[in-house]
Amino acid sequence: MLIAGAAALLLRREYRQQPTGALVVSKSDHQISAQWLSQSGELGNEQPVNADYIGPWLIGLYIGPQRLWLWPDSLPSQSQRALRRLCHRPGR
Template identity: 40%
Template sequence: MVVHLLLAMGVVGLAFGFAGLLVGLISAMLMGGLLVLVAAGRPRGDLWVIHRATGEGDWAWRDDAESPWRSVNLECDYLGPWLVGLRLDGRRLWLWPDSSDKASLRALRRELLSLS
């Protein structure tokens, strides 16, 4: 979110500097609205792998601690040392180092090696 905020501030600053007060105010309102939409659309929840006897895993997701687990289709299309790119039922997720604690992310990377 900090990156989004800095980019929005840059756009608003340029609008104020080059286009004037009215365009700057309009761009500030638009960027503020976009930041609210981005923040509201961020997925939050828990991912869980259920191991089968064959060694493969089924993935489950829940939105919060009170929600029931639901089976999901998980694809890993980027597995790097700092960033993990996932598709959870077609929805794009990026896991950054601050997405979870180090031990959980390390365990997830080991599980995802079979998917990438």
């Protein structure tokens, strides 16, 4: 019971620490970076982006130290295609 309670508290903390708002991704030369755009319109700190998984339905990103999974319903299809083009490395 104690372990389940501790696990629930950890999950709640992780859930509350998730960023909210829109992710703004940009590319300069070969480096992809991103910033969180808050609901009030303020941009957060710029962080490097590493795409380590680009599957047919799922995109796995590291934004700074944080792991982010993007599902098909996470963003409009046009934005998802643009992100896939940004993260695609020729020859892979």
